[in-house]
Amino acid sequence: MSKVLIVAEHLDGKLNASTAKCVSAAQALNPEAIDVVVLAAEPAAVAAEAAQIAGVAKVLAVANAANANAVAQVLAPQVAKLATEYTHVFGPSTTFGKDLMPCVAALLGVAQVSDVMAVEGSHVFKRPIYAGNAIVTVEAPAGHAVVATVRAASWPEAARGGNAGIEPITVDAALPAHTRFVGLAAGKSDRPDLQSARRVVSGGRGVGSKENFRIIYDLADKLGAAVGASRAAVDAGYVPNELQVGQTGKIIAPELYVAVGISGAIQHLTGIKDAGTIVAINKDGEAPIFEVADIGLVGDLFKLLPELEAALAG
Structure with missing residues (x-):
């Protein structure tokens, strides 16, 4: 046994x-x-x-x-x-x-x-x-x-x-002396942990800039969600790499995943394939993300997200 x-x-x-x-x-x-x-x-x-x-x-x-x-x-x-x-x-x-x-x-x-x-x-x-x-x-x-x-x-x-x-x-094991803890650099946030959150809002290259990423944080706050990002958004410097979702980032399975301005490259889809409900918002109706999304909104994210936030507030 x-x-x-x-x-x-x-x-x-x-x-x-x-x-x-x-x-x-x-x-x-x-x-x-x-x-x-x-x-x-x-x-x-x-x-x-x-x-x-x-x-x-x-x-x-x-x-x-x-x-x-x-x-x-x-x-x-x-x-x-x-x-x-x-x-x-x-x-x-x-x-x-x-x-x-x-x-x-x-x-x-x-x-x-x-x-x-x-x-x-x-x-x-x-x-x-x-x-x-x-x-x-x-x-x-x-x-x-x-x-x-x-x-x-x-x-x-x-x-x-x-x-x-x-x-x-007590475990009698020889512990190495050549490896030691120096420090932990971690961002502080009141939001849920990305790895275990039940709701996640992620932004991609379509968000456009680090400053524009604020719109992702605002929606996440309304939903009580963690914030994630595509590799393209991380590589562009919009957010730190600990927020990256995908094959080379975090593999997650939230109940709700909202992908904003994310085209849906295979390495990103690998990280969300076990999510419960996937919502995609993208101005390109042919984006691969819509092939896996349960709900798709085609349009300008800068117009749609404020409307979503207003609806949530109401």
């Missing part, structure tokens, strides 16, 4: 929703047990959140001052040490997971399975390739631990209501 260890993603004492999505993926294995490990300087609050996820058998709380910041080279030896008791080790396919899990796989001497979107068997998975245009079935070698990242956009959050036990543990 499979036994799964999930590495919890957290920031500022709060558990990221991607952890509950990893639990959903793990449940597809019908495992004997699903445990979650929380590595932090003070893991109590995050561990308590993780314990509430339905399906979790046990939460391992690893308190270590070295874990105050998510440095992959520091966390990986600890995860690899714990992994000897498990058949599978899952992490989210987010910036955190993409940084950490390859290090874990390397320490265990196995190949990582990336972006798991479906489970076919204990060692057989489906994942997207070619910017999501094809789905490939991959099989990990039997007899070795499976280290995988879970495509968060393809899995729902596991339900809450669990009551797993929390076990404080």
Whole structure:
């Protein structure tokens, strides 16, 4: 029987929703047990959140001052040490997971399975390739631990209501001295996090300028949405790259995605293919974005967006 260890993603004492999505993926294995490990300087609050996820058998709380910041080279030896008791080790396919899990796989001497979107068997998975245009079935070698990242956009959050036990543990692993945390440069915003937001408003090259991008922020504020952008908008300097949605940005699955002035290049569509409802606003009625949109508005965004905002205000 499979036994799964999930590495919890957290920031500022709060558990990221991607952890509950990893639990959903793990449940597809019908495992004997699903445990979650929380590595932090003070893991109590995050561990308590993780314990509430339905399906979790046990939460391992690893308190270590070295874990105050998510440095992959520091966390990986600890995860690899714990992994000897498990058949599978899952992490989210987010910036955190993409940084950490390859290090874990390397320490265990196995190949990582990336972006798991479906489970076919204990060692057989489906994942997207070619910017999501094809789905490939991959099989990990039997007899070795499976280290995988879970495509968060393809899995729902596991339900809450669990009551797993929390076990404080110490991991005896040699931590590297050559890697250290220097600082975190992150934009501050009252808006929802782009990776986990239920509503997202994104702007593209059609917005025209950094100054004009204010119209995207205004609509997002009206909707209580996160703000995203196409690669073209990021490359043009309209917004910072942490807002980029797409194959080389963030893969998201909001309930509502509003694409404003975005033509719909394949690399962008890869990032939103699992969205619930897609609304496209573009003056070019032949833009590829309309082929995937559930609702399309052809027209001048600078005329349509103020009308939308007025309707929302009313």
